[in-house]
Amino acid sequence: MKVYLAGPEVFLSNAVEIQAEKAALARAAGFTPLVPGDLEIPPAETKHARGRAIYGVDEGMMLASDMIIANLTPFRGISADVGTVFELGFMCGRGRHVYAYTNTARSYYDRILHGHYGGKAAARADGRMAGPDGVSIEDFDMADNLMLDGGILARGGTFVKREVAEADRLTDLEAFKECLAIAAKQHLA
Amino acid sequence: MKVYLAGPEVFLSNAVEIQAEKAALARAAGFTPLVPGDLEIPPAETKHARGRAIYGVDEGMMLASDMIIANLTPFRGISADVGTVFELGFMCGRGRHVYAYTNTARSYYDRILHGHYGGKAAARADGRMAGPDGVSIEDFDMADNLMLDGGILARGGTFVKREVAEADRLTDLEAFKECLAIAAKQHLA
Numbered sequence: 110m111k112v113y114l115a116g117p118e119v120f121l122s123n124a125v126e127i128q129a130e131k132a133a134l135a136r137a138a139g140f141t142p143l144v145p146g147d148l149e150i151p152p153a154e155t156k157h158a159r160g161r162a163i164y165g166v167d168e169g170m171m172l173a174s175d176m177i178i179a180n181l182t183p184f185r186g187i188s189a190d191v192g193t194v195f196e197l198g199f200m201c202g203r204g205r206h207v208y209a210y211t212n213t214a215r216s217y218y219d220r221i222l223h224g225h226y227g228g229k230a231a232a233r234a235d236g237r238m239a240g241p242d243g244v245s246i247e248d249f250d251m252a253d254n255l256m257l258d259g260g261i262l263a264r265g266g267t268f269v270k271r272e273v274a275e276a277d278r279l280t281d282l283e284a285f286k287e288c289l290a291i292a293a294k295q296h297l298a
Numbered sequence: 299m300k301v302y303l304a305g306p307e308v309f310l311s312n313a314v315e316i317q318a319e320k321a322a323l324a325r326a327a328g329f330t331p332l333v334p335g336d337l338e339i340p341p342a343e344t345k346h347a348r349g350r351a352i353y354g355v356d357e358g359m360m361l362a363s364d365m366i367i368a369n370l371t372p373f374r375g376i377s378a379d380v381g382t383v384f385e386l387g388f389m390c391g392r393g394r395h396v397y398a399y400t401n402t403a404r405s406y407y408d409r410i411l412h413g414h415y416g417g418k419a420a421a422r423a424d425g426r427m428a429g430p431d432g433v434s435i436e437d438f439d440m441a442d443n444l445m446l447d448g449g450i451l452a453r454g455g456t457f458v459k460r461e462v463a464e465a466d467r468l469t470d471l472e473a474f475k476e477c478l479a480i481a482a483k484q485h486l487a
Contacts (some may be wrong), residue, residue: 122432146367157447160438164448185414185433186375191383192340192443198384199449202391225374243311244374244468249349254381258346259353260388278435 110296112140113171113200116180118279119145120145127280134282135178138289139297143170170250171199176296178288181268182252182278183213187220188253197257207266208292210284211252212273218248267291299487300417301329302360304386305369306379308334316469317457318414323471324367327478328486332359365395365485367477370442370457371467372402376409377442391475396455397481399473400441407437456480 112135118127128144135142136278148166153159171177177200181189188194189211200207213220222230237245251258252270261268270289271284301324307316317333324331337355342348360366366389370378377383378400389396402409411419415429426434440447441459448458458480460473 120434120436122424122428122434150441153441156437157439160436160440160444161451163438163442164452167445168449168452172420185307186377188375188377188380190443191377191380192445194380194383195387195390195443195445198387199391201384202388221374233312241312243418244306245309245311247309247349248345249352250346251349252342254379254384255349255353256356256381256384260357260384262350263353263357 110140110176111143111174112176112178112235112292113143113174113196115145115177115193115196117182117184117193118180123280126177127282131282132283134289138293140176140289140293143174145170149228154196168199171196171203171259174205175209176200176208176292178285178292179207179209179210181209181257183211183220183253184279187217187224189257192258197260201260201264204264206287206296207261207264208269208272208294209257209261209266210269210288212271212278212281213252214272214283217251218246222244265295268291299329299365300332300363301365301367301481302332302363302385302389304334304366304382306371306382307369308467312469316471320474323475323478327482329365329367329478329482332363334359356385357388360392362387363389363394365389365397365481367442367474367481368396368398369474370400370446372396372400372409372442373468376406376413378446383446386449390449390453391455395481395485396453397449397458397477398446398450398455399458399460399477401460401467401470401473402441403459403461406440406442407435410435454484 132142179197184190233239238246269284273281321331368386373379422428428434458473458476462470
């Protein structure tokens with residue numbers, strides 16, 4: 110069973126090492142890992158064309174995969190990396206198996222309220238809590254926007270949430286290991 | 299032809315009015331609009347169950363749609379709303395027609411560099427530009443993470459970019475109208 114390993118670790122300076130470690134863990138759990146960055150990108154004349162070429166390689170890997178494990182740890186803000194979220198949505202759309210993890214146990218509501226609005230919020234005329242800009246704050250006891258949690262759970266997947274110290278948040282692999290163990294139990298007889 | 303209208307305007311205090319305006323514009327262009335929030339959400343016992351119920355309704359609307367027009371204007375940070383990005387990925391995965399717009403003409407690179415890192419960046423040992431935290435800054439002349447631009451362009455869609463004053467960024471509909479005009483020309487004979 111092929112699993113696509115998605116996450117913002119591709120942007121880290123030690124991306125190669127972390128992706129190799131994730132791939133080794135996936136293999137040890139009985140999966141065949143497909144990892145963005147593993148395949149050569151066809152040459153391109155412009156930055157924009159290179160970006161599109163990378164997309165093509167990544168989409169090809171997703172189409173070849175039976176499952177995705179997405180690292181949805183908040184990245185440069187209150188939500189998951191949008192590239193990873195696109196991939197999660199894509200695999201949900203394909204009807205593939207989906208698993209995800211986030212290295213924070215704080216809810217999306219809490220991150221918007223305190224991380225984005227500095228704790229300043231009030232009920233709107235329609236009863237919803239909103240920031241000083243009047244934009245409502247999602248409150249569904251979920252780890253991120255409801256489409257992420259909802260999409261994962263709708264197809265029997267698991268979204269592992271684990272509190273990790275901020276310095277290790279983008280690199281800690283315990284929650285990833287937990288995803289692998291759950292997915293192996295469910296799909297590798 | 300049914301078009302799913304995705305975007306973070308669902309969080310605004312005048313969400314109902316804006317979504318009604320978008321739906322009216324879509325109808326005027328010859329499409330049948332499907333809009334999150336239009337259908338009743340089945341009752342649920344907890345916040346979490348309600349979030350999942352909303353997901354179910356939205357996924358049903360996407361499955362019933364031939365096309366998505368996604369508002370990818372940056373939302374509470376440097377990237378698009380992750381809920382909308384999930385929906386874009388989902389529709390790409392389903393092989394549906396995809397169109398998107400953003401009400402800023404600034405590149406993703408520029409927003410990360412100046413919006414997130416305050417202009418502080420340096421080349422890493424591997425040659426990539428990175429912030430003071432060592433995390434690389436995507437540089438593909440694109441409007442957001444390459445999976446978004448890439449996914450739209452890979453299936454013949456268009457990503458309209460338009461500079462709008464910050465106060466109107468989440469509500470201005472000129473770029474949305476442009477998407478409708480392009481999509482109508484391409485798919486309504």
